[in-house]
Amino acid sequence: MRVKKFIPLFAFVLLTGLLFRGLSIDPTALPAARLGQPFPPFAQPELLSGDEISDAALTPKPALVNVWATWCYSCRVEHPYLLSLAEQGIPIYGLNYKDDSAKARDWLEQLGDPYRLNIVDVEGSVGLDLGVYGAPETYVLDADGYIVHRHVGVLDEGVFTRDFSRWFPVGATSEPMPAAGEGL
Amino acid sequence: MTRVEKVLILSALWCLLSVSLGARAVIETYAFSSQDLEARYHLLSQELRCPKCQNQNIADSNAPIARDLRVVLFEQLEAGATDDEILAFMVARYGEFVRYRPGMDRQTLLLWAAPGLLLVFGAAGLISHFRQRRVRAPGVLTDVEQDQIEQLLREPRA
Numbered sequence: 150m151r152v153k154k155f156i157p158l159f160a161f162v163l164l165t166g167l168l169f170r171g172l173s174i175d176p177t178a179l180p181a182a183r184l185g186q187p188f189p190p191f192a193q194p195e196l197l198s199g200d201e202i203s204d205a206a207l208t209p210k211p212a213l214v215n216v217w218a219t220w221c222y223s224c225r226v227e228h229p230y231l232l233s234l235a236e237q238g239i240p241i242y243g244l245n246y247k248d249d250s251a252k253a254r255d256w257l258e259q260l261g262d263p264y265r266l267n268i269v270d271v272e273g274s275v276g277l278d279l280g281v282y283g284a285p286e287t288y289v290l291d292a293d294g295y296i297v298h299r300h301v302g303v304l305d306e307g308v309f310t311r312d313f314s315r316w317f318p319v320g321a322t323s324e325p326m327p328a329a330g331e332g333l
Numbered sequence: 334m335t336r337v338e339k340v341l342i343l344s345a346l347w348c349l350l351s352v353s354l355g356a357r358a359v360i361e362t363y364a365f366s367s368q369d370l371e372a373r374y375h376l377l378s379q380e381l382r383c384p385k386c387q388n389q390n391i392a393d394s395n396a397p398i399a400r401d402l403r404v405v406l407f408e409q410l411e412a413g414a415t416d417d418e419i420l421a422f423m424v425a426r427y428g429e430f431v432r433y434r435p436g437m438d439r440q441t442l443l444l445w446a447a448p449g450l451l452l453v454f455g456a457a458g459l460i461s462h463f464r465q466r467r468v469r470a471p472g473v474l475t476d477v478e479q480d481q482i483e484q485l486l487r488e489p490r491a
Contacts, residue, residue: 179384182428247397273401280426282384282398 181288181299182280188214188290189278196245196253196267206266207290211316212240214288215264215304216276218248219256221284227303228260234309235263239317243267246276246284289316361400363407370410377406377419380434384427 183189188204195202207214215231217224235241243264245253250269257264270276279288282301289298297316300308309317365371378392383399391399391406402423409419420432429435437445474482 176387179430180428182424182426273397277401277405277426280428282427 178301179282181296183296184299186296187294188288188296189275191268191275191278193275194269196243196250196269197257202266202268204294207242207294209240210290210294211292212242212265212290213313214242214244214279214290216244216246216279216281216284216286216288218246218284219252220248223303224285225260227285227305228263230305230309231263232261240265244270244275244279244281246270246281247273289313291316361403365407366411373416374406374410377410377416378403380432381406381420381423382431382433384431390433 188207190204192201192203194200195206213234217228231241241263243266245267247270250271253267253269257267268275273281279296280299285301285303287300287304288296291297298312300312304313363371363374365374375392379390381391381402383389383391383394383396383402385396385398386394389396389399391402405422406419409422414422423431424436429438429441435441435444
């Protein structure tokens with residue numbers, strides 16, 4: 150009988166806990182369905198050379214695959230940081246997602262080119278196979294070519310140190326780049 | 334404000350409202366080879382959730398990714414894929430999230446079980462509530478209560 154009195158209190162505490170937990174969940178963060186799988190096979194042109202490339206071209210690994218486009222403002226924001234990662238020797242492959250290839254080439258010429266190569270994906274079909282739902286997105290391929298991490302949104306030093314550095318120990322210990330605001 | 338003015342303003346507002354509602358619908362035309370495919374297209378496009386704009390299905394959303402998924406849906410239907418194959422294709426890329434009726438697994442178990450659990454809790458609450466009332470209902474007082482009443486009746490009124 151005495152326990153019964155406390156039922157509303159228990160219910161209240163439970164509900165409060167549930168709602169409080171809900172506050173710390175980002176509803177826009179989607180789990181990546183492709184985690185633990187190899188990069189989906191493709192045969193697309195390369196942005197600068199125009200040669201047809203396949204998933205076999207994504208060597209060396211571990212590496213980053215960065216989904217970008219010239220229409221994507223946040224891509225411009227993260228671009229200087231990608232340049233600094235490339236300077237540290239981390240291989241970055243670009244997926245030029247639903248973009249105008251001429252504009253994309255101009256972009257690389259003007260802002261610098263951090264990519265080992267760029268997959269041209271005008272139709273967004275490689276993006277679809279990868280589960281891309283916007284740009285920028287950055288994927289980590291481990292040494293065996295499996296997708297082990299996805300980051301949605303701007304990649305910066307903080308995110309890299311927190312989520313990426315275990316696959317790229319070099320990047321974590323290097324000097325921070327001061328040029329993060331360049332091009333804004 | 335005269336009555337005529339009021340009517341005019343109201344009808345103008347109504348026109349505006351209907352225009353903006355109309356503009357929200359996605360305008361796209363697909364030439365389906367059969368009515369059956371078209372019907373399945375409408376069902377599936379309402380069942381698939383847009384990954385970008387989370388509380389819309391791909392039929393309602395204007396997001397580019399929703400448009401892409403509609404194109405894929407159309408192409409796969411025309412190519413003869415079954416509903417299950419199409420859903421599996423989408424889930425492989427965007428996870429169970431992309432379905433408004435996700436399959437049952439460890440992650441979605443609570444989601445599926447919640448209505449049943451709530452029903453059970455509610456029913457249990459109601460039953461215990463009415464049980465208690467029935468015990469009290471006949472109006473029979475305990476000895477202690479009878480004594481209390483008699484005592485109260487004996488007390489002089491203030």
